Amino acid sequence: MATAPAVRTTRLGSVELLAGFLVLVLFLRAPLEELLQAPVVQTWTTVFVSIVLQATPFLVFGVALSAAIAVFVPKEFFARALPRRPVLAVPVAAAGGMVLPGCECGSVPVAGALLRKGITPAAALAFLLAAPAVNPVVLAATAIAFPGDPGMVTARAIASLLASVVMGWLWLRLGRIDWIRLPEHVHGDTKWRAFFGAAGHDLVHAGGFLVIGGMAAATINVLVPGRWLQALADNPWLSVLALAFLAVLLSICSEADAFVAASLTQFSTTARLAFLVVGPMVDLKLFAMQVGTFGRRFAVRFAPATFVVAVASAVAVGAVFG
Amino acid sequence: MNRTASSVVLLLLGAAVVKVCLTGQYLRYVKAGLWPFLVLSGVLVLVLAVTNRHRQPRVAWLLTLPVLALLLVAPQPLGSYAAGNSGTALVRSDEYPPLPEGDPVKVTVLDYASRAVFDGGRSLRGRRVVLTGFTARGPNGENLLVRMILTCCAADGRPVKVVLDGSVPAAPDTWVEVVGTYRDGSIVDGVNDERIPFLKVESFKSVPEPQRPYE
Numbered sequence: 066m067a068t069a070p071a072v073r074t075t076r077l078g079s080v081e082l083l084a085g086f087l088v089l090v091l092f093l094r095a096p097l098e099e100l101l102q103a104p105v106v107q108t109w110t111t112v113f114v115s116i117v118l119q120a121t122p123f124l125v126f127g128v129a130l131s132a133a134i135a136v137f138v139p140k141e142f143f144a145r146a147l148p149r150r151p152v153l154a155v156p157v158a159a160a161g162g163m164v165l166p167g168c169e170c171g172s173v174p175v176a177g178a179l180l181r182k183g184i185t186p187a188a189a190l191a192f193l194l195a196a197p198a199v200n201p202v203v204l205a206a207t208a209i210a211f212p213g214d215p216g217m218v219t220a221r222a223i224a225s226l227l228a229s230v231v232m233g234w235l236w237l238r239l240g241r242i243d244w245i246r247l248p249e250h251v252h253g254d255t256k257w258r259a260f261f262g263a264a265g266h267d268l269v270h271a272g273g274f275l276v277i278g279g280m281a282a283a284t285i286n287v288l289v290p291g292r293w294l295q296a297l298a299d300n301p302w303l304s305v306l307a308l309a310f311l312a313v314l315l316s317i318c319s320e321a322d323a324f325v326a327a328s329l330t331q332f333s334t335t336a337r338l339a340f341l342v343v344g345p346m347v348d349l350k351l352f353a354m355q356v357g358t359f360g361r362r363f364a365v366r367f368a369p370a371t372f373v374v375a376v377a378s379a380v381a382v383g384a385v386f387g
Numbered sequence: 388m389n390r391t392a393s394s395v396v397l398l399l400l401g402a403a404v405v406k407v408c409l410t411g412q413y414l415r416y417v418k419a420g421l422w423p424f425l426v427l428s429g430v431l432v433l434v435l436a437v438t439n440r441h442r443q444p445r446v447a448w449l450l451t452l453p454v455l456a457l458l459l460v461a462p463q464p465l466g467s468y469a470a471g472n473s474g475t476a477l478v479r480s481d482e483y484p485p486l487p488e489g490d491p492v493k494v495t496v497l498d499y500a501s502r503a504v505f506d507g508g509r510s511l512r513g514r515r516v517v518l519t520g521f522t523a524r525g526p527n528g529e530n531l532l533v534r535m536i537l538t539c540c541a542a543d544g545r546p547v548k549v550v551l552d553g554s555v556p557a558a559p560d561t562w563v564e565v566v567g568t569y570r571d572g573s574i575v576d577g578v579n580d581e582r583i584p585f586l587k588v589e590s591f592k593s594v595p596e597p598q599r600p601y602e
Contacts, residue, residue: 082392087455091459097459104466104467105468110460111463112465112469115416115540117453118404118540122425261440265435265436266443269443270447280452294579318543321540325545328476330579
């Protein structure tokens with residue numbers, strides 16, 4: 066909101082706008098409630114609110130961790146922890162994703178903080194993709210969701226790590242740093258001020274994009290009937306693509322997606338593996354957050370490439386384990 | 388968005404999260420186990436609101452939407468519309484131990500349906516059961532009893548369906564407690580080709596929506 070100081074006095078400020086908006090909503094409450102009686106709208110609102118509420122703790126802890134990295138961790142730490150050669154730093158960073166228990170909402174701001182710390186972008190991106198897919202909480206959830214099928218956990222871990230590492234290496238070959246535009250960071254006069262400033266900024270920023278992604282995912286969730294999928298389940302190739310796209314559209318938290326995959330009984334193991342590998346790496350909610358954190362030029366290139374690599378990795382690993 | 392307005396938005400967000408945790412409204416949207424994390428994150432957002440010293444990007448406006456939905460609209464838990472959109476969910480297990488004591492005995496809809504489909508109703512025969520759920524219409528106009536189950540949040544909510552054989556309220560989304568017995572047979576849920584078992588209804592009564600709408 067860059068307004069010249071001279072114009073400011075005659076323009077509505079954000080506070081007045083916010084107050085006006087709130088008053089308007091209060092007045093419109095009765096007609097709004099009537100609209101919300103429609104089952105479609107009601108279900109949409111429930112799913113939308115649920116996605117945002119579910120993501121809130123992960124987002125808040127993610128921005129707190131990313132602010133802590135930004136403010137309290139010395140620059141040399143990551144330089145020392147990661148191998149100097151980027152080719153080796155990529156798999157180490159991906160494996161490092163196994164220790165951050167969370168889901169994709171938290172890993173976006175953390176990867177942003179790692180980039181700012183100057184770790185090689187390829188390694189930060191490998192971490193971004195691996196962390197939500199292979200952490201202990203997600204793997205445990207997968208084991209519970211597929212009780213008779215321990216191979217699913219192994220296949221998910223291997224396929225996700227493979228896709229993350231391949232994407233990191235791909236970035237080393239093809240990636241250009243000027244695609245990434247990190248939002249400007251606030252500075253504080255004390256370390257704690259800087260911490261709260263960075264965390265608050267990241268929360269509002271990533272949270273706003275989370276809302277966009279949540280609205281898109283709720284729309285798909287409510288409007289796409291489950292029986293459309295049934296028609297696709299019989300063709301082996303179509304079924305893989307169908308579940309991969311479904312993972313993108315539904316934007317389910319990576320800690321829950323295994324249970325949804327387990328309920329898609331009519332699909333092949335490989336198709337369900339694709340659902341589990343693609344979901345934590347590319348989805349509507351995540352795409353919106355990546356646009357917010359890394360910039361649009363980055364997200365429109367990175368997300369489709371990740372999709373292709375993740376599907377290929379799932380198919381390859383599925384062929385071995387299937 | 389300037390500093391004051393963005394502080395207010397963060398304050399509302401934190402307050403909304405803490406409020407739904409304290410009133411129990413959060414159980415309509417997410418799993419009960421998330422409670423401590425939700426409260427903690429709500430408090431952290433309040434701290435960030437108080438310490439906020441900066442103007443924030445325009446996208447901050449969007450955060451008012453979930454806040455208003457939570458505080459003013461308080462969306463209902465998933466109901467018959469969501470149930471019709473997804474295929475019935477069951478849990479297969481290696482063995483089905485005998486039902487606990489009691490006549491009639493309270494069982495979850497998920498447990499009943501899974502025993503009926505995968506155990507051929509063996510552990511259910513000769514027992515009267517009580518199921519709690521809401522009513523919905525089946526693929527061919529059958530009366531269904533549905534309970535949603537969820538893993539993390541309502542976005543991954545899946546219905547568990549049972550066909551009610553007997554007289555029950557016709558209006559969908561009525562919460563009922565049904566006493567009945569196992570009956571052979573099942574219909575097919577067209578959404579995922581999974582089987583939906585029957586329950587022979589002995590009696591039913593309307594009940595208020597439970598505090599925990601999901602199993």
